[in-house]
Amino acid sequence: MNNVKNLKTLIVKKPLILDCGKTINNYPIAYETYGTLNDRKDNAILIFHALTGDQFASGINPITNKKGWWSFLIGPKKGIDTNKYFVICANVLGGCMGSYGPSSVDTKNDKRLDTNFPIITINDMVNAQYNLLDFFKIDKLFSVVGGSMGGMQVLQFISNFPDKAKTAIPIACTASHSAQNIAFNELGRQAIMADANWKDGNYSKLNLSPNKGLSVARMAAHITYLSKNGLQEKFGRKLQERDSLKFGFDADFQIESYLRYQGSIFVDRFDANSYLYITRAMDYFDLTSQFKGNLSKAFEKSKTKFFIISFTSDWLYPTSENKEIVIALNACGADVRFTEITCDKGHDSFLLDVPDFLDTIKKFLNISYLKK
Numbered sequence: 001m002n003n004v005k006n007l008k009t010l011i012v013k014k015p016l017i018l019d020c021g022k023t024i025n026n027y028p029i030a031y032e033t034y035g036t037l038n039d040r041k042d043n044a045i046l047i048f049h050a051l052t053g054d055q056f057a058s059g060i061n062p063i064t065n066k067k068g069w070w071s072f073l074i075g076p077k078k079g080i081d082t083n084k085y086f087v088i089c090a091n092v093l094g095g096c097m098g099s100y101g102p103s104s105v106d107t108k109n110d111k112r113l114d115t116n117f118p119i120i121t122i123n124d125m126v127n128a129q130y131n132l133l134d135f136f137k138i139d140k141l142f143s144v145v146g147g148s149m150g151g152m153q154v155l156q157f158i159s160n161f162p163d164k165a166k167t168a169i170p171i172a173c174t175a176s177h178s179a180q181n182i183a184f185n186e187l188g189r190q191a192i193m194a195d196a197n198w199k200d201g202n203y204s205k206l207n208l209s210p211n212k213g214l215s216v217a218r219m220a221a222h223i224t225y226l227s228k229n230g231l232q233e234k235f236g237r238k239l240q241e242r243d244s245l246k247f248g249f250d251a252d253f254q255i256e257s258y259l260r261y262q263g264s265i266f267v268d269r270f271d272a273n274s275y276l277y278i279t280r281a282m283d284y285f286d287l288t289s290q291f292k293g294n295l296s297k298a299f300e301k302s303k304t305k306f307f308i309i310s311f312t313s314d315w316l317y318p319t320s321e322n323k324e325i326v327i328a329l330n331a332c333g334a335d336v337r338f339t340e341i342t343c344d345k346g347h348d349s350f351l352l353d354v355p356d357f358l359d360t361i362k363k364f365l366n367i368s369y370l371k372k
Contacts, residue, residue: 006062007098008032008055012131019284022118029128030098031055031090034074035082037136043369044138045080046129046165047089048146048153050351051221051278052270054097057089058082063097064269072353079362084369085142092153093128094120094277100128102273103204114273115201122149122285126156133164140164143365147171147350148317149278152285155298155325159287162302167368169361171309172350174321175295175328176286181316184224185279188217192272201273214272215263222262227313227346231255295328306336307364309350309357316347337364 007030015025032055037044047057049069058074060067073079074087091099094117102117133141144165146154151173158168174181195213197203203210235255239245242252251257291297299306306329310322319340329336341357343349349357 027100037086048150050148096271218266296331
């Protein structure tokens with residue numbers, strides 16, 4: 001994971017004061033790019049990934065050898081056309097794909113940081129990634145785009161740097177993590193910490209991995225990414241490779257087998273401590289409270305053109321929470337568009353090949369690019 005070699009990495013020498021009060025410097029931000037930055041340097045799009053994403057948004061992930069998590073959206077002639085745009089995507093601070101995180105090595109003792117890594121926030125993630133603009137000598141991005149936790153980063157980016165993006169597309173997100181979402185994240189964290197192999201976060205030093213706990217955390221979270229109708233349509237009460245119930249605790253139902261599989265493959269590509277830190281950052285996210293209860297003030301200095309997207313079947317970050325962002329943007333006179341995409345795939349709709357979703361983004365970006 002964070003020991004993976006041959007990743008594109010920016011070593012940030014500029015000190016970053018974290019929200020927790022600690023300061024980091026000389027830290028790595030792993031990133032990937034797609035397309036070509038034009039001579040005017042005005043065609044760059046910064047992609048922010050979600051909880052378990054990484055910098056490999058398109059193409060083939062060299063670690064998993066699977067397609068990037070947004071390959072159907074990013075690429076030549078796709079919604080985010082890499083023949084036209086220069087796309088940057090970084091692994092977030094706290095991640096496990098090369099950026100500074102719990103699995104990074106402490107230069108003082110040559111051991112993994114593990115839970116000595118400082119608590120981070122969405123704000124810290126955004127401030128760290130901003131250094132990529134300086135690295136590429138980009139004065140202003142054409143767009144910032146992200147779904148779920150990526151959408152939170154989009155909102156925080158515009159709030160922090162109101163004149164640094166022409167357009168912004170926050171997708172299926174929220175301006176403040178709800179009690180329900182905090183509860184789901186806490187369930188996952190407790191599953192990891194209850195695993196006997198977690199060892200207070202020091203499992204790597206003992207050559208252990210809390211895979212059972214991390215797998216359960218993933219299973220629980222994955223349920224929240226789907227919808228009731230979508231699950232019923234796909235699985236219903238279908239049995240898994242059997243004609244009748246076996247009256248035991250093996251996976252009788254297809255949905256049980258599916259969730260177990262999702263948990264088992266997740267542990268091969270993600271670090272348990274990173275899961276703890278990133279979910280905590282999501283729970284701490286409350287852009288409204290940063291502005292003393294007035295969300296519109298987060299955007300009042302920005303001239304960015306916004307496009308908010310939600311999905312009908314998303315109950316994790318429902319349309320109502322996305323509309324709260326729209327209302328706040330309208331209140332400060334921002335240029336904002338909103339659409340709700342009809343789809344029964346739940347929160348994960350933004351990660352799936354949903355034609356209406358892909359077409360909507362493509363049209364918005366194309367029109368905005370022509371009006372530069």
